[in-house]
Amino acid sequence: MPKVHLLDYVAGNVRSLVNAIEKVGYTVEWVKSPEDVEKADKLILPGVGHFGHCMSQFSSAGYLPAIRKHIESGKPFMAICVGLQVLFEGSSESSIPGLGFIKGKLDKFDNTSKSVPHIGWNSANTSEKRVYGLRPSSKYYYVHSYKVPYREGELESQGWSVATARYGDEEFVGAVARGNILATQFHPEKSGVAGLRVIKAFLDGTKESDAHGELALKEGLTRRVIACLDVRTNDQGDLVVTKGDQYDVREKADGGNVRNLGKPVEMAKKYYEQGADEITFLNITSFRDCPLADLPMLEILRRTSETVFVPLTIGGGIRDTTDTDGTKVSALEIATMYFKSGADKVSLASDAVTAAEEYYRQGQKLFGNTAIEQISGAYGNQAVVVSVDPKRVYISKPTETKHNTIQTNYPGPNGEQYCWYVCTVKGGRETRDMDVVELATAVETMGAGEIILNCIDKDGTNSGFDLELIDQVKNAISIPVIASSGAGNPGHFEEVFSKTRTDAALGAGMFHRGEYTVKQVKDFLGEKGLMVRQFES
């Protein structure tokens, strides 16, 4: 098989990129030192995390002259995400200058009217020719807070072909190509078949093809539909996808066995092929008493990332831990194991609540020692999700509590008109004196990039999402929120997208029980005029 060289300078999920390259018929050779760059014919620069961190990693390892030489020699060069960003002159994210191959600077998305980071599937519109297999009708997976603003004609006058995307009212650069260079702000390795096509076109050297008269669509971000798999070992010791009713995963009949809905890797693939925009795995029992290196979720991620080319999130048990042999292992080290196995994001729940309690105890000061700060510092905010497990506490009037309350249209058992949402830990088994607004704002400050907003009252009820909860949290933070718990039919997805400002919506039981497919949900959203990405085969 023909070879491509990949620069091994970043932490993060490079496994998916390797899998994607292999999928299109190439093998990967790692570049581990500047000398190795000379051996490369085709070179790919992956990128995650912070602009300045990325540039300083480069220069301290002595890569800059070697990369410059490779590019100037005219050999094929591809850069992804932060890889694209460092080709520019600089970014407001850092005072360290970029490589300056392309004129222009990055700035941050405006978060006054939309969530930042920009996470999800968006366009890469090219105006005339189809560049490296990019199609105006396809969607690509983006995850970033900083962007190159698009100003018509500016890059084109320097000879670049430009693909653009729109987020809110901001138009930005999705990809650029010129001569031997292709750089994408989106992650082609996470963009399903559309992304694989771009990687293949680059590796095959197919720079341009006709656009076949497709219209360049100007719309932006699609509605993200996520399939969530709660995973645990059942009483027979098998790893199964399960699903609780208000977090109770044991059958009412059938001897109280753990509900077994299928095998994690197979089900993830099925949802990918139905068009799921992301897959989330929650390890709901954290597999106690197992050496960390053997964590079954590592194997699940490795296998899933071979066939599933959309973002994978893993949650459960991400906290400072003592291994079975007594070795202390930090949450950051556990997260690193997951990223290396194919995860794009890690999700923290109980540990986030403990960290938030400490944050308030210390007078809302940060010391850099929480798992959220450490993981987001190393891998970027976009890699850290906090999964929140709240439940309703009803009260007659707001003065009964110091917590953030709402007036509810669904009164409590004694006709209470108000409620607040208490945070829980350990899968809902313990409550804490903290409300969901306090938790969400604290973890946003610590560097979380996204919230999975579960709701214990709604979980497994098939009665729709808790719109009041989602409104309360959306009004408090500006990072993206994934609505979770209660989805029972496609109409519930339409409802949450049209009545709240949620950034994504997640379903579990209705998919696992085979009541609806992800495709049916997306078709329904499409019929209702909401933009979705459809699976490309």
Ligand code: 1PR
């Ligand atoms: O505390 O960091 O070890 O993380 C544990 C993780 O496991 C948390 O994210 C927590 O939400 C999850 N978890 C723990 N126990 C359970 C349980 O069900 N017994 N599952 C559990 C949470 C909630 C959702 C679910 C939606 C949608 N599952 O993710 O998939 O509610 O369900 P639906 O569409 O069928 O209504 P840590």
